[in-house]
Amino acid sequence: HTDLKYFLNQTSKWQECYENLAYGFIINANAVAEEILYVAKPFWANMMERLEIYGTDPHKFIPQILKYIPANQLPQAYGGYREFAPVALYG
Known part of the structure; x- marks a missing residue:
């Protein structure tokens, strides 16, 4: 319930x-x-x-994310670059 x-x-x-x-x-x-x-x-x-x-499985989601979001806007874990620096960190 x-x-x-x-x-x-x-x-x-x-x-x-x-x-x-x-x-x-x-x-x-x-x-x-x-x-x-x-x-x-x-x-x-x-x-x-x-x-x-x-x-x-990153082999499944990374190619799909990169269709919508440029790699330079993503952290490495999501298909971006090691040099990626987030605007802010939470948590």
Whole structure:
């Protein structure tokens, strides 16, 4: 019951973000997250057209990211350069 309530609450938040989302990536999604997003896909059909979901294999997600974001704008772990310096660090 609590999990369903949380899921529905998060769904509502995602729907609010949809209007401002040009395109997005979810990277390093674990198997559970991938399964939840797969199940939610029919409910979030419009948003899922603008969102790509990848697991932990960089050979799968790096080529896709580089189609949208120049390598000089990414850290090395995501297909960018070692010299990449982020504007800010959080966490």
